[in-house]
Amino acid sequence: MKPVVSIIMGSTSDLPVMEKAAKFFDEMEIPFEMNALSAHRTPDAVEAFAKGAKERGIQVIIAGAGMAAALPGVIAASTTLPVIGVPVKGSTLDGIDAVYSMLQMPPGIPVATVAINGALNAAILAVQMLALSDEVLAEKFATYKDGLRKKIEKANAELKEVKFNFKCN
Numbered sequence: 001m002k003p004v005v006s007i008i009m010g011s012t013s014d015l016p017v018m019e020k021a022a023k024f025f026d027e028m029e030i031p032f033e034m035n036a037l038s039a040h041r042t043p044d045a046v047e048a049f050a051k052g053a054k055e056r057g058i059q060v061i062i063a064g065a066g067m068a069a070a071l072p073g074v075i076a077a078s079t080t081l082p083v084i085g086v087p088v089k090g091s092t093l094d095g096i097d098a099v100y101s102m103l104q105m106p107p108g109i110p111v112a113t114v115a116i117n118g119a120l121n122a123a124i125l126a127v128q129m130l131a132l133s134d135e136v137l138a139e140k141f142a143t144y145k146d147g148l149r150k151k152i153e154k155a156n157a158e159l160k161e162v163k164f165n166f167k168c169n
Contacts, residue, residue: 002057003033005126007119008049008075010065012036014088018064021086021123028127028140033058039070046071050078060126063111064119066090069098072111082129084122085111 005025009018018034025032037046053061061079063072064086072085087098095116102113114121131138 001031003031004057004059004130005030005032006053006058006061007032007034008061008063008071009036010038010071014064014066017086017088017117018119021062021119024120024123028137030127030130030137037071039065039074040068043074046074047078050075053079054081060084060129062086062119062122062126064088066095066098069101072102073105073109076105076109076111083111084125085113086119086122087113087116089116
């Protein structure tokens with residue numbers, strides 16, 4: 001199957017964060033591709049990727065980057081596809097620099113931005129976008145959301161069974 005989502009990361013060191021999105025797409029049976037492209041080290045490749053993504057059948061792009069985090073913005077500047085940015089926690093400013101870079105995009109070049117290291121939420125947002133025009137996926141996603149509800153209800157029921165012996169001196 002041709003991929004409909006592209007997961008891009010600025011460096012393979014971002015893979016431990018970005019693989020959460022890949023695992024969710026596997027669970028939802030959504031074909032995706034994954035690449036490492038750097039806005040600073042491979043700018044021509046990033047531009048070529050972004051300009052050709054729609055023609056290749058990509059519908060949503062998830063771009064993870066840390067530090068200056070230019071990757072999602074550079075991609076968004078070169079495509080009409082929705083871009084979801086994942087700020088990756090860096091060593092110096094703990095990802096806050098990446099968050100600001102993604103949030104402060106100029107008008108007309110939006111990057112939907114999730115939490116630091118929030119690749120799973122990026123994938124969930126992408127699925128919600130895709131499900132708008134795919135009833136089978138919408139039903140699969142509704143089942144996923146219902147599973148989240150059931151998990152919390154079960155945990156809450158189990159919590160009620162926990163007993164403590166409180167002592168006052």
